[in-house]
Amino acid sequence: MAQSNGGVATTSRLTLYPMLNANTGIVGFYAFDPTTGFNDITAPSTHSYKVEEVIAGRTPTVSRIIIGYRDLGPVAIICTLSGTNDSQQVVQPVTQPVTLGNQVPTGKLMTKILGMQLTAQNLQFTIFRPAGAGPLSITKVVLCGRVENSELA
Numbered sequence: 001m002a003q004s005n006g007g008v009a010t011t012s013r014l015t016l017y018p019m020l021n022a023n024t025g026i027v028g029f030y031a032f033d034p035t036t037g038f039n040d041i042t043a044p045s046t047h048s049y050k051v052e053e054v055i056a057g058r059t060p061t062v063s064r065i066i067i068g069y070r071d072l073g074p075v076a077i078i079c080t081l082s083g084t085n086d087s088q089q090v091v092q093p094v095t096q097p098v099t100l101g102n103q104v105p106t107g108k109l110m111t112k113i114l115g116m117q118l119t120a121q122n123l124q125f126t127i128f129r130p131a132g133a134g135p136l137s138i139t140k141v142v143l144c145g146r147v148e149n150s151e152l153a
Contacts, residue, residue: 040132059121060120062117
């Protein structure tokens with residue numbers, strides 16, 4: 001049985017995707033070639049990790065963030081740590097530009113430790129990769145810190 005992709009059958013196992021070219025506005029069928037890397041030069045990307053919930057009345061402080069990634073080459077990202085307080089206000093987020101990867105990609109798993117610090121409730125970590133900033137493959141993010149004693153006792 002022939003492979004089907006929305007009505008476009010192929011015999012060479014090449015998957016075609018109907019897409020809009022953002023530069024020219026022309027719609028066409030495009031193939032994804034994983035051998036050319038994962039650096040989207042047209043569109044930026046953002047990933048927000050789950051909100052870290054802590055018991056009511058306790059306020060966490062994140063002081064270190066550990067990022068695990070696959071080295072696909074140099075990439076410039078912007079990391080943001082945000083949160084709220086018990087007065088229902090947004091706490092000023094902490095933002096830090098970070099460069100990951102080596103000039104010659106190794107394809108190996110690597111670790112980067114960031115010294116970002118924020119004391120807030122409902123902490124959330126976000127990674128933003130601008131268009132053309134390089135290939136990015138995050139494998140793990142760990143927020144490290146401490147939680148103060150209960151304020152409701």
